[in-house]
Amino acid sequence: MKKILLVEDDEDNRDLVSFVLQRSNLSVELVIAENGKEAVQKAVDDRPNLILMDMQMPVMDGWTAVPILKGDDRTKAIPIIAFTSQAKLEDKARTIEIGCVEHYAKPMDPEELLTLIRKYVHE
Amino acid sequence: MNGSQTNTAQGTAAGTSPKVAAKQCFLAADRFIKDARYREARLEIEKARRLDPANTYIPAFLDRIAYFEQQQKKERGNVSGKETPALHPSPQPAPSSAAGIQQKIPAAPKPAPVHSEEHPQAPHIAIPKPAPAPVHFSPASQPPVVGTRTEIPPIAPAFVPEEQMEHGAKSAMDVNLQEMKRQIQMLTHALEQEKKAREEMTSQHVHVATTQLRTALEQSWVNGAPNEQETIRLHELAVSLAIPDEAEQTILREVKLKMYSTAVKEVLSKRRLLRSSSSTMEWLRKVYQISMSEYLEYETKFLLDLIADQYKGTVLYVAPTNGSNDDLTRRLKTAGFAVVRAASPEEALGKIEKIYPNLILCQMEFAPGSLSGIKFLHLIRSTNKYTFLPFILICTTAEAGSLQSSELRPHEGFIQSPVDFDELIIVLNEKLLQLRDQISSLS
Structure with a gap:
């Protein structure tokens, strides 16, 4: 079973992503991290197939965590989708610059999010 | 001889x-x-x-x-x-x-033993014995036990001695008939009890079977339509429980609508995190394989869970008179709002002084020569006594883009056309809540 690491500090957002994935027919396991620091550790431990990374978080934000993950041989191959409410064009360019494969702006649309996830998680 | x-x-x-x-x-x-x-x-x-x-x-x-x-x-x-x-x-x-x-002979003066086993030497002698008593069927006080067969004795005429027949044949016949009638009544009663017990048994069996199927369906449908293999398994379960196809389809329909309804409520509670409630609802309808007719049929049922059956406030609904607007009016009323209609902003301005609405719901475009929705909004804003009056615009997707970039005040908002009624209700409730808080803070 494929694994998706969701890095998100907002509980409602976590619940919503979980809700959408449960109803997606995707056979995936959702691993949760509440900040960037936790995400780095879980990425090493769980080796997910995809990371959904919120960029604004306490303890360690996505802007810090993504370069760490991309600099680690064990995790650098894992595709990371920036999952953020920052919708400006420069934000999008910056997330790609630090190593994210996609930039997905909140608020989410379930079908759109699933299409994006399916692109990186092949069953 | x-x-x-x-x-x-x-x-x-x-x-x-x-x-x-x-x-x-x-x-x-x-x-x-x-x-x-x-x-x-x-x-x-x-x-x-x-x-x-x-x-x-x-x-x-x-x-x-x-x-x-x-x-x-x-x-x-x-x-x-x-x-x-x-x-x-x-x-x-x-x-x-x-x-x-x-x-x-009804009775022997002194009955003698007749069993040759007890007295092997005794001859087989016909000793006068009392006639057999009539068989009286006494139905059990308890209803027949499920799974056992109730013994129903044959109807036996009442014994009437021959002597009595000779002296009062007519009355004896009457007694006989009365007795037979009584026994028939008892048998009828017993049969009714048995029928009732069987019906209860059938009903109980159906209840157990449908409950079992419903539970299995709920487990499989909790996150949307199950895969083909699971669907086949569920159908086989229904067959094994002797549930007819029609009943199976009814239960399935009820279950999926229930599951869908639960999912809708969950999604609506997180509406602020979703880009569009209507597109999310559409996605959910696909996930739960809800047809549009099913959605419309059960919509009221869903809404009943979402709204309280009480007065929510007065809405001034500014929109040209047509079928879809009339339908929205009806549904708003069902949802607990008093709705006053105005076909144009000009007409609305005339009514607003009389009805003191709690909220204005207005379309963007009107006939040439009339104010647009945006101009009407600005007019309301500029009137001191309506500064905090919630104002919701109904706009197209293209108009929504420009509205997002414009500065709408907290008590103002928009909803995209075609209107998702669930979303509209949530927006209305939000704005009314803000109004309440605003008024409370002023006092």
């Missing part, structure tokens, strides 16, 4: 044991009694006494003979009082078998 040759035990007694010879005497006496030849019968019994003085049948036979003689005398007396007495007592009607005697 040639009794003197065939009835007598004389001759057969010689050369045999006394007990066997006595038995032969008893048999001969029995035949004489049947032929109403009581004197010869007495002689046979006397012979038996000489052969086997201790035999217990001797006094019983003598009593029996005495009883018949007495009966014969009574009958003669009765007949002589009415008709010409018969020369012979009653040889013709005399029964030719022990059963006949049994039927004619």
